[in-house]
Amino acid sequence: MIRTYETADTNRILEIWRKASDLAHPFLSPSFLAEAEEKIRSLYLPISETHVFAQDQKLLGFIGLLDGHIGGLFVDPDYHGHGIGRALVDYAKSQKGRLTVEVFKENPIGRGFYKAYGFRETGEYIDEDTHQPLIKMTL
Template structure:
């Protein structure tokens, strides 16, 4: 089930963000990740339109959008490969249409997922916070 995020979901969502980030973003420095967690909790979650995926009463994934930009998509690593990420992006496409995202070049898990979903793009930019390269991707909805 996918439902709208509420502030009561914050701790569960942050726990998923942490475990998924440890796996997909292991290349990022620890001090950067500490600040990223703070910003996710205090700034990004309150500003984004966020949906959570709930299975058996527990949140196992979430997606945060700013308009049609995916600010974050994270699934509990113990649930990878179960279609949760795809379901969350399907929900975003249904609500917003075409989508964009920036994914770290070194995030092989994320890049593989977005490519399999149908996102395309090869423009690289530098992340203003970490300095690491990002790949800008787009998913175009065709009529």
């Protein structure tokens, strides 16, 4: 079931984000991840349109949208391959139509997911905070 994020979901969302980030972004420093976690809690969750995927009352993934841009899509790694990410992007597409996303070039999990979904790479630039290349993708 997909529903709108509630503030009571915050700790579980951050747990999912951290587990998925540790898996997909091993090139990011622990200090960067700690700073990013605080930004998600205090800045991004309050301003983004966030939806969660829940099964049997347990949150398994979430998507954060800023208009038609996917600011974050994270699924608990224990549930990768179960269609949760696809369901969340399907939902976002039904609400927003055209979607964009930026994915670290060194994140084969994310890039592979979006490519398989039908996103195409439309650009590349260096992220100011991490100094890592980001790939722009559009659906």
